[in-house]
Amino acid sequence: MMVSRARGAFTSVVAVVALVGLVGCGDDGGKEQGKSAQGRIEARELCRGNLSGDAVDAVQLITGAEEFSSLDSGDKLESLAQAVVDDYLADGVGGETHRVCGIYLPGSTLADVGIDVSLEDGDGVGDGKFAGSFKQYDLGREGLASPRKAVLYAECVSEKFEGGPVMLRAALNNRDEPDGDAERLRKANLTLLHSVTLALVEQLGCEDRAGLPETAGLA
Numbered sequence: 408m409m410v411s412r413a414r415g416a417f418t419s420v421v422a423v424v425a426l427v428g429l430v431g432c433g434d435d436g437g438k439e440q441g442k443s444a445q446g447r448i449e450a451r452e453l454c455r456g457n458l459s460g461d462a463v464d465a466v467q468l469i470t471g472a473e474e475f476s477s478l479d480s481g482d483k484l485e486s487l488a489q490a491v492v493d494d495y496l497a498d499g500v501g502g503e504t505h506r507v508c509g510i511y512l513p514g515s516t517l518a519d520v521g522i523d524v525s526l527e528d529g530d531g532v533g534d535g536k537f538a539g540s541f542k543q544y545d546l547g548r549e550g551l552a553s554p555r556k557a558v559l560y561a562e563c564v565s566e567k568f569e570g571g572p573v574m575l576r577a578a579l580n581n582r583d584e585p586d587g588d589a590e591r592l593r594k595a596n597l598t599l600l601h602s603v604t605l606a607l608v609e610q611l612g613c614e615d616r617a618g619l620p621e622t623a624g625l626a
Contacts, residue, residue, distance in 0.1 A: 447474045447513060454508035454522070454603050455484060461622060462602035465595035466510065469585050470519060476511035481522070488610040491524065491575075492567045500526040500574070507577070507603050522579050522603050529574040532560045542593055547604075547619050548574070550597050554589045555581045557596035559604050563613035575617065577604040594625040601625075 450463045453475060458466065467473055482490065487505055494503050504525040509518035532549050541558070544550035548560040557579040564571040579600040585592050601623040608617040 446477050448477045449474065452477075453479075453510055454481065454606075455479065457484065457508075457603060457606035458599070459602045459605075459622060462599045465598040465602075466520070468587065468591065468595045469581060469599065470510070470512060471586070472512055474513060476513050476515060478511040478515075479509055481506045481508040484606060484610050487524075488567075488607060491526065491607075491611065495526055495568050495573055500528045507607060517582060519582050520579065520599075521582070522577065522600060524575060524577045524604070524607060527560070527574045527576040529560075529562070532574065544594075544597055544625065546597060546601060546623060546625070547617065550601075552593040552597040554587075554592035554596070555584050557593070557600045559597065559600050561604060561608060561613070561617035561619055563608060563611055563617040565612045565614065567612055575604070575608070577607075594623075598623040598625050 450466050450473060451458060453463075453466060481487070482505065487507060490503070490505055504523050506521065507524050508520075508522040510520035510522075511517075512519045529548075541551040541553050541556070544552060546559065548562050549558075550560075551558045559577045561575045561577070562571075563573045563575055565573075577600055579596050581596070601619065605616065605619050605621075608619055611617075
């Protein structure tokens with residue numbers, strides 16, 4: 408009688424374990440599918456949706472991809488703008504460098520394209536120190552680009568900076584050297600950088616959009 412009960416208890420335990428295992432597999436599969444569905448985004452969703460149509464085309468050209476990871480190492484635009492203002496009010500210029508947007512290809516754990524902003528004193532603008540590797544463009548106070556990098560200076564006058572003017576320095580860096588025509592890549596880098604910088608400039612309330620046009624106009 409004791410053997411019969413033991414066998415019955417053992418059978419019940421096995422059945423419960425098997426059922427739990429099946430349910431667990433179903434749940435995990437659903438979660439993984441959810442992660443897969445939620446983990447990929449289109450180019451227009453990058454940088455928290457602050458990309459123009461030209462910038463969307465630019466990022467696809469630079470990366471050679473149409474889908475990206477939903478990872479983004481940048482701050483929300485509102486909090487980023489406040490951090491830049493706080494930097495200025497605390498230290499003037501030469502403060503922190505802030506990540507505006509990080510673009511990740513699927514499977515990447517490091518940003519394939521990083522866009523950062525900092526405050527500058529303006530002394531380095533227009534002095535041609537990047538002439539050896541960068542091409543200069545008529546954009547903002549100064550626009551510079553290479554096939555791998557871009558720098559954009561914009562002078563902001565805003566009540567948030569207590570009158571300013573403040574020189575913003577936005578910089579884009581590709582982790583790897585992109586493939587393609589050098590001029591197209593230079594323009595694509597600067598077009599992408601312009602779009603993200605313009606969104607920040609508008610958030611900061613810079614007069615006349617800090618001299619930036621609505622579109623980069625480099626295509």
